[in-house]
Amino acid sequence: MDKFRYLIWFSLKKRVMTKSFLISNIVMFIVIMLLTNIVTIINIFGGDFNDTTSVYVIDETNESYESFSEGVLSITELSCAGCYQFEEATEVDREDVAENDSIYIVLKSDPKLMYTLNIVSDKGVGNNLKMGINSIINQLKLKKWAEVNDVDNIGEIFMAVPIEYEHVDEDAHDPNEKVGLQVASMILAIPMFFLMVLTVQFLGLDIIDEKASKSIEIIVSNISIGYHFTAKILSTLIFLFTQGVLGIIYSLVGGGVYALTTFSTINISKIKDAMIVEGTTGFVGDIAITFMDRIPSVLAVMLVFLIAGYITYSVICAVIASMSNSTEDFQQMQGPLMLIMLLSFYAAIFSYIFDGSIFIKVLGFVPLFSPMLTPILFFGESFSIIEVCISLAIIVVTNFVIVKYGLKLYRASILNYSDEKFMKRLFKIVKMSKQQ
């Protein structure tokens, strides 16, 4: 193993083989387990997130009410126990819809597609209900098709049953969209913020530990300062991925536990019907369903910006640590950087409130804000892919400049133990870096 790889390995080992890493991961595991199983936990204690919504089915086919309502209920129960109750009705009562938020489903026969559906609601229908209806009506269609065995029309078996939605409140938007955006913003921004703060802090403290103890002199007399700087940044980046992967594993375990505990309470034959929502939880599941098509591209953008943002923040943090003489010194000097990180986090999680605001859009192009903000803006469709690319180009160019000059400052300051005031020290180091 060469010295560079050794230094990366050593820095990584130093972070991972600590009690604090173990404890923080235990806490993280517990929190994720609790969050992913929050519905089950609340149900155990008799609580419920939602009021029960009445769903009335007007079965004009006169043969499908029971199988339809039972099937849909079993699926909605998976992600939202007790949220819906089904009853048969003879006609749509629009007053009841407007006043009580009831939902009316009109089930009709269709000579070719077997069924068509009309759904009347006040403002819209929850995603889990939508999923349940879609899943069951298509199964009923298959069953009926098999009975008729109309081989001539086999092509129609692959066509979805048409569902028409009617909103009594004409001004209503899809309620899932806004709430989903709000929650999804938090779901995306919180791990990014958490990982960023954690890794940047680790990096700074690692450097300051070596500098304050003067062991840095022995290290950089054997390894070039550039190697040391790069090894520190890379080892922390690897740590960031390790921690991120662990977070995903914890979430999968949590999701698995949720699926197991939920499936055990229902008829096992219904599991097949529910496969489509397997691994999702009530709240998260709803969001996943709403934004399903956007998730892969958002995650890709998030990953790219996480790396780019990490480089920006870590280089700045490494330079700050190299200018500090002690942990206390570092804690004070990194304050403004943490503040910017916090502001960008708030900008990200509240960006949906200021949807379309020029200020938020501009912040999406500012390198210290864009790592957390741009993926969220892209997610909420405030940023197009072109704007994302522009923001990425800006942060890449900024990173290039930051790495170039950051390394110079790092070289000049890592062996400088001056205890002058920060600004004076900074000017001195800038002057020294120019002389190098």
Next chain:
Amino acid sequence: MLEIKNVTKKFGDLVAVDGLSFNVKPGEIYGLLGANGAGKTTTFRMIVNLLEPNEGDISYYNNKINPKITDEIGFMIEERSMQTKMTVEEQVIHFARIKGMTYRDAAKKLDYWLERFNIKEYRTKKIKELSKGNQQKIQFIATIINEPKLLILDEPFSGLDPFNMERFVDIMNEFKEKGSIIIFSSHRIDHVEQFCEDLTVLVKGKVVLSGNIDRIKEDFMRKVIKINGDVTKAELLDIEGVVKVNEYKHELEVHIESQDYVQKVFNYIKEKNNITKFMVEKPSLSEIFIERVGEAYDG
């Protein structure tokens, strides 16, 4: 061979080292003497390439020192350069790995040196749990674990008791016998006088004395003659080459211009009665320092 040629280092307006030159051959112990702020640490930092000189050259076997050849260098800094939360073995092996050693070799060498210093039981202890003297030993072990061919020791004896200091010196002499180049600094004039063949004395970055210690003393000893007998200060001042005569209770101290005048003074004295002492004195480094700098050495 380590060659330092006309090296100057400036920090802004401050000249930390001014035109320093010296060579150290394999198997030599070279001393760098000077008070705090004299430029010793800056010189060492330039040797190991932590600082770039503004002027002059530093070469090790005709090569500039770079991270590719630092595996054969042992560098011990003045202040303890250890991460005190680490255990002894973690710290020493970490430094050894940075010097390109394998874990296995480093662990084996560590065992040997811990045994040699009688501190084997400290292997798994945290550095912060050790006494200052033991921390110094661990730092010394970390410095020599790679069997360095160039050993640079900045104030290696600070905080050591005479017994452990002797141990350090024995090991330094072993490395000297093996042909290592050893350069060490001290603010203690007696340390340098005791262990080194050659030295450089720095005052505020400037060289005030440099060369082989015996030769320096030889040059100086020929200039001071101690006399006891029936002879007066006035008589001695009349002799050609005598610059100054200090009169003490039992002797006269005669300062002459150069060694050429020793014989003249002796010829005069031998004619006198009751002469009980005629000694061409060997001065201490401290006296030489006073002579050169014009003030007492204040390490």
